[in-house]
Amino acid sequence: MTTPTLPELRDKIDALDRELLALLNRRAGLALEVGEIKKKEGSVVFRPEREAQVIDGLKSGNPGPLKNESVAPIWREIMSACRSLETPTRVAYLGPAGTFSEEAALGYFGSSIVRVPCASIDEVFRSTSAGVADFGVVPVENSTEGMVARSLDIFLTMPLFIIGETSLFVRHNLLRKENALDGITAVCAHPQALAQCHEWLSLHLPHAERRPVSSNAEGARLAAQDPSIAGIASTRAASEYGVHVVAPAIQNDTHNRTRFAIVTDPLRHPAPQASGHDCTSLVVSVENRPGAMYDILAPLKKHGVSMSRLESRPARSGQWEYYFFIDVQGHPNQPAVQTALHELRESCAFFKVLGTYPIDVH
Numbered sequence: 001m002t003t004p005t006l007p008e009l010r011d012k013i014d015a016l017d018r019e020l021l022a023l024l025n026r027r028a029g030l031a032l033e034v035g036e037i038k039k040k041e042g043s044v045v046f047r048p049e050r051e052a053q054v055i056d057g058l059k060s061g062n063p064g065p066l067k068n069e070s071v072a073p074i075w076r077e078i079m080s081a082c083r084s085l086e087t088p089t090r091v092a093y094l095g096p097a098g099t100f101s102e103e104a105a106l107g108y109f110g111s112s113i114v115r116v117p118c119a120s121i122d123e124v125f126r127s128t129s130a131g132v133a134d135f136g137v138v139p140v141e142n143s144t145e146g147m148v149a150r151s152l153d154i155f156l157t158m159p160l161f162i163i164g165e166t167s168l169f170v171r172h173n174l175l176r177k178e179n180a181l182d183g184i185t186a187v188c189a190h191p192q193a194l195a196q197c198h199e200w201l202s203l204h205l206p207h208a209e210r211r212p213v214s215s216n217a218e219g220a221r222l223a224a225q226d227p228s229i230a231g232i233a234s235t236r237a238a239s240e241y242g243v244h245v246v247a248p249a250i251q252n253d254t255h256n257r258t259r260f261a262i263v264t265d266p267l268r269h270p271a272p273q274a275s276g277h278d279c280t281s282l283v284v285s286v287e288n289r290p291g292a293m294y295d296i297l298a299p300l301k302k303h304g305v306s307m308s309r310l311e312s313r314p315a316r317s318g319q320w321e322y323y324f325f326i327d328v329q330g331h332p333n334q335p336a337v338q339t340a341l342h343e344l345r346e347s348c349a350f351f352k353v354l355g356t357y358p359i360d361v362h
């Protein structure tokens with residue numbers, strides 16, 4: 001048997017690509033029909049639970065050699081393109097172009113979206129609440145630095161609902177106009193990025209001022225204007241602002257990940273239905289009394305509901321009272337979850353469901 005030549009193999013790839021394109025167009029046609037039905041019903045287009053099920057189903061039946069981790073990004077893009085035929089999806093995130101929040105938004109919704117870059121996390125929440133955007137993408141937790149306090153505080157007051165989550169490996173790079181470390185007097189980046197890189201900064205730029213700015217992309221933009229300033233941002237931001245990566249991967253933790261929540265206005269978008277692999281996020285507060293914490297955890301144990309996260313934030317009452325942010329596995333339409341939440345609510349001074357959504361599929 002003769003091995004095929006490069007041109008022969010490429011001809012075969014071209015033929016398959018034409019078949020794939022024809023199939024994708026048939027899929028897009030079906031999505032358009034689905035869109036018509038939704039328009040008649042007056043129901044929403046974006047269905048995170050359905051998208052999670054599509055990806056889960058394909059991954060579990062994937063015969064390879066395509067790697068399973070390639071399946072989710074490919075189908076997110078396909079569904080993003082199909083979704084955009086049904087209706088535009090406007091997504092707010094902490095901008096400007098080149099931020100990790102933008103990367104998270106594109107990773108979750110795919111690139112066929114209308115981008116709504118915002119100047120601050122507060123503005124992401126406000127734009128989503130005011131209907132300037134359909135969805136907002138906000139950082140909630142970092143594997144090195146812990147919770148993003150500002151996001152959690154806003155969750156307490158804003159009537160927004162979490163409908164999804166996504167997480168991103170965050171590789172921080174030192175960016176500068178000149179390709180050298182000499183002469184850097186200030187490093188401009190988001191406070192979280194400065195904290196996530198403090199070990200490298202202390203070792204290599206101990207005398208440079210660490211100047212917090214509104215986003216890492218803003219730091220990259222400032223670095224592009226002034227050679228005495230360095231920024232800390234992604235390689236995407238480096239090419240966006242035309243600066244050098246002077247030192248790659250300077251974060252303290254090589255496995256540095258940030259988790260983002262996808263939020264929406266519950267009056268315009270219903271909570272996702274159960275996908276089979278779901279998470280429910282809550283915030284509760286309890287009176288400052290013995291056994292209060294036990295009362296929170298007991299209903300979960302009693303009904304076999306797993307808790308995947310527990311964070312506390314001071315309630316700012318001056319009384320050493322706290323809000324607890326809790327993630328439990330499951331969807332409130334499952335009887336065990338429903339009963340556990342009901343019992344939990346009884347023992348809490350404050351109880352709010354922040355959202356229920358499919359667990360991030362990679």
Ligand SMILES: O=C(O)C(=O)C[C@]1(C(=O)O)C=C[C@@H](O)C=C1
Nearest residue numbers: 031034045046047050079082083
């Ligand atoms: O199944 C639907 O409801 C669709 O609109 C189709 C589709 C898809 O492309 O598969 C697109 C958008 C939704 O978020 C979910 C899935």
